[in-house]
Amino acid sequence: MSTNATGTRYVKKITAWIACFLICVAVGAVLRSAIIKASQNYNPCNKQDNREVSYDGLRWVQPPEWNCPIINPRNYDGGLMIYFDKIGLEPGNANGKVQRVYVSVWGVRTAVSTMKFHVFYDTRLKVKTNNGQVMKPVRAVEAFTTSSEMVTEGELIFSATSQKDVLLDNASLFTIDFIIPEDAKAGDYYPIGMSYVDGDCFINKANDDVGKLQMTYAFTKGIYNGYLKIMGGEPPIETTVPVRTTVQEQPTTQIQTEAPTTQPQTTAPIVPETTTAGAEETSTAAETSSTAEVTTTAAAKESTSTVVKQSETGKGKTDPSSSGSIKAGDDGTDVDDSTVTIGADEKPANDSKAVIWIIIMAGLVCAGVIGLVVGKRKKDDQ
Numbered sequence: 001m002s003t004n005a006t007g008t009r010y011v012k013k014i015t016a017w018i019a020c021f022l023i024c025v026a027v028g029a030v031l032r033s034a035i036i037k038a039s040q041n042y043n044p045c046n047k048q049d050n051r052e053v054s055y056d057g058l059r060w061v062q063p064p065e066w067n068c069p070i071i072n073p074r075n076y077d078g079g080l081m082i083y084f085d086k087i088g089l090e091p092g093n094a095n096g097k098v099q100r101v102y103v104s105v106w107g108v109r110t111a112v113s114t115m116k117f118h119v120f121y122d123t124r125l126k127v128k129t130n131n132g133q134v135m136k137p138v139r140a141v142e143a144f145t146t147s148s149e150m151v152t153e154g155e156l157i158f159s160a161t162s163q164k165d166v167l168l169d170n171a172s173l174f175t176i177d178f179i180i181p182e183d184a185k186a187g188d189y190y191p192i193g194m195s196y197v198d199g200d201c202f203i204n205k206a207n208d209d210v211g212k213l214q215m216t217y218a219f220t221k222g223i224y225n226g227y228l229k230i231m232g233g234e235p236p237i238e239t240t241v242p243v244r245t246t247v248q249e250q251p252t253t254q255i256q257t258e259a260p261t262t263q264p265q266t267t268a269p270i271v272p273e274t275t276t277a278g279a280e281e282t283s284t285a286a287e288t289s290s291t292a293e294v295t296t297t298a299a300a301k302e303s304t305s306t307v308v309k310q311s312e313t314g315k316g317k318t319d320p321s322s323s324g325s326i327k328a329g330d331d332g333t334d335v336d337d338s339t340v341t342i343g344a345d346e347k348p349a350n351d352s353k354a355v356i357w358i359i360i361m362a363g364l365v366c367a368g369v370i371g372l373v374v375g376k377r378k379k380d381d382q
Helices: 003-040 209-221 353-382
Strands: 083-084 085-088 099-104 113-121 126-127 143-150 155-166 169-179 189-194 201-203 228-229 237-243 246-249 255-258 280-282 293-296 306-308
Touching: 003 201, 003 353, 083 189, 085 099, 099 228, 113 169, 155 169, 169 189, 201 209
Parallel strands: 085 228
Antiparallel strands: 083 099, 085 306, 099 169, 113 155, 113 189, 113 201, 126 169, 143 155, 189 228, 237 293, 246 255, 280 293
16 A cells, blocks of 8 residues: 555544544534523523423532532421412403512521522513512511512512621512513413522521521422412312201191201312302292202302412402402511412423433434444545
């Protein structure tokens, strides 16, 4: 084999390997760009599939600047909760109106000096500013300097700092005013909640072990998302209740039928929906005895101004001035810890599927290029 042929063969091999390297670099750049874009566009509450979105504690990443072993949130002795209202609104009456949502805290054991939260919501909702603020601070953060901003449509940031540690009361942190869509219909869900983003915090001034443990628990197990829901969409429930009437024979041989003085009524659960039952009773009297049936049709009528408490929530109050709307808490009111109703968990959002598929495709492309290079090398060796 001549020197020129050998040199040409090695040049081809080097060129093939360089081409493979450049392809891998290009695929890596595309993959990195896709990951950054997916991270920037991440909004777990904006699927618009009319389903509740539970908080995903798996997105928590322990800050590397802590420079300590991984902290287990199970070591936290307490039941800290940061939670959003769950509010049901009557169809037709809520459309285009403003509904206030309270974000509250309960059970804080360790005083804090700094907090920062990313809040996400369904972009079918629109935020109405309150005195120029997208999120209005209330009682629990009265001793803090606060700020809020809209990062993009569907994502908000709330921050609060203090020169000294403050033990938070069981009260509301901040409120958000949302405008209900004009085309809202029965069965629509508008999720609202949090998701951990690098830089979020809930910690004391010393950044000590106790503060780190509480912050770890808060962002892994202590946050409960909420929603605004347009009530309705369920079919009516029919129930047949047999009722027997008794007939007494009087001395005058007249027959008198004794019917119940009250109509039977179907009682429905208090939350999340209230059912009103209307009853009709029909009786037919014979000379000696008679039997009647009362057929009760319980139409599943959605209740106006129903608050579905997620946890030990703020005191729900009906606002007479707003048709079909409620205040699920009040500025300056303590949290009423007498009722606990936590909604069913949903599967956490998984927006990384696209990235996984990109990785798989990139691997297949690289494998194909390497296979071509190896095949060509064997052919040249022959």
